[in-house]
Amino acid sequence: MKTRRKDRTEIKFDSLEFSCHTVHERRINDDSVKALLPARRDLLRLARVGSYVLGCTMLVFTGCGKKEPIDEAKAAGKTTADFPQITADIFKPMDGGIDLKPEEIMGRNTWNLWSGGNQHFWNQTAQDSFGLMDLLKMLDNRKFPRGERFKTLGLVNEPGFRTAGKPDEFGLWLDEQVQPEPEGIDQTVYGKPSGVLGFRLFPNPEFNDEARKKWDGDRFMNDPTYYNDNRLVRPYRVGVACGSCHISPNPSNPPEDPENPRWENLASAIGNQYINEGKVFACNVQKGGFFYEMLAAQPRGTSDTSRIATDHINNPNAINAIFLLAERERIAATEKVADGT
Structure with a gap:
């Protein structure tokens, strides 16, 4: 598990597994996210968080090979x-x-x-x-x-x-x-x-x-x-x-x-x-x-x-x-x- 803390935003990635089946768990602290919303600079931070999560998701799915029917x-x-x-x-x-x-x-x-x-x-x-x-x-x-x-x-x-x-x-x-x-x-x-x-x-x-x-x-x-x-x-x-x-x-x-x-x-x-x-x-x-x-x-x-x-x-x-x-x-x-x- 990796934990990164920056300002009041805490992001936890528990056993992030890059496979074609499951990303086990991604938890974003809801209270911290809500606290960020009123502030523009914090929204930018949240955007960066979203980009990071999106990037991880892209890696997961682009790594999946197309399942072809067996001849x-x-x-x-x-x-x-x-x-x-x-x-x-x-x-x-x-x-x-x-x-x-x-x-x-x-x-x-x-x-x-x-x-x-x-x-x-x-x-x-x-x-x-x-x-x-x-x-x-x-x-x-x-x-x-x-x-x-x-x-x-x-x-x-x-x-x-x-x-x-x-x-x-x-x-x-x-x-x-x-x-x-x-x-x-x-x-x-x-x-x-x-x-x-x-x-x-x-x-x-x-x-x-x-x-x-x-x-x-x-x-x-x-x-x-x-x-x-x-x-x-x-x-x-x-x-x-x-x-x-x-x-x-x-x-x-x-x-x-x-x-x-x-x-x-x-x-x-x-x-x-x-x-x-x-x-x-x-x-x-x-x-x-x-x-x-x-x-x-x-x-x-x-x-x-x-x-x-x-x-x-x-x-x-x-x-x-x-x-x-x-x-x-x-x-x-x-x-x-x-x-x-």
């Missing part, structure tokens, strides 16, 4: 070579069985499977929203049964799965796989299937022995004091591929039962006209609040991709179909707005 792939020493594209035409029955070029095959595989690492983002969103947005819970049959998923959420069930008949090792009632996925899908890269097209499951690296001891599948579903805890570590992270919002029933060959389609009943690039985006991505929102009303006003088959940008515009639009890209580029023209950009 887990880089941290593990991985490169692009560790994420090879799938060249096999594993979704051949989709889109009317159309013949595709090798590049188009790899593009469709990526479209339907690749989450690009966003499972980290969606896991953090579940924690930071205190369970308000929770894709893992959305996939659980106790929240939305597989037999009513298309009706309620507009999502497309993956062929080769059935409704969960029992909980898994973590007490979750996720769809049960009864047929293997097409060969050639590396689950370390693309995750494992969830039973809902476009949503992939990845083991959560933060789910260690301590997290496992604290995990309770029943409380995760039913106890708000448990699932609203932003320190809760979930056993899976959920990755979201582009196909989650774009895979839909093929209008040229729709399924007899939309809750149980076959691969040949599905199209990968039309844009899902049935998705209920609000319930999918914010399954715990309760009726009565502003957020609920905003989501409820959104028509089926639309997406508001600017919502997170806080532009304060409620502007959901139809999900674009992805086709004739070369033709679109051919007729496109450069556009300039008023400011010249």
Whole structure:
């Protein structure tokens, strides 16, 4: 502790620690400060005191490095070579069985499977929203049964799965796989299937022995004091591929039962006209609040991709179909707005 006394001003700095977290204590004698206020020269002294404190504060915060998110792939020493594209035409029955070029095959595989690492983002969103947005819970049959998923959420069930008949090792009632996925899908890269097209499951690296001891599948579903805890570590992270919002029933060959389609009943690039985006991505929102009303006003088959940008515009639009890209580029023209950009 350092004490400096000058005239009637006493300043104490107790354990001033320059760190990114805490300046433990800075005490200015209030009575002495009040006594200084009537006098100009003492005000100047007080100004110098303030400058000193401000300087200390600047040192504290300018010494803090910006906290960058961890790139887990880089941290593990991985490169692009560790994420090879799938060249096999594993979704051949989709889109009317159309013949595709090798590049188009790899593009469709990526479209339907690749989450690009966003499972980290969606896991953090579940924690930071205190369970308000929770894709893992959305996939659980106790929240939305597989037999009513298309009706309620507009999502497309993956062929080769059935409704969960029992909980898994973590007490979750996720769809049960009864047929293997097409060969050639590396689950370390693309995750494992969830039973809902476009949503992939990845083991959560933060789910260690301590997290496992604290995990309770029943409380995760039913106890708000448990699932609203932003320190809760979930056993899976959920990755979201582009196909989650774009895979839909093929209008040229729709399924007899939309809750149980076959691969040949599905199209990968039309844009899902049935998705209920609000319930999918914010399954715990309760009726009565502003957020609920905003989501409820959104028509089926639309997406508001600017919502997170806080532009304060409620502007959901139809999900674009992805086709004739070369033709679109051919007729496109450069556009300039008023400011010249």
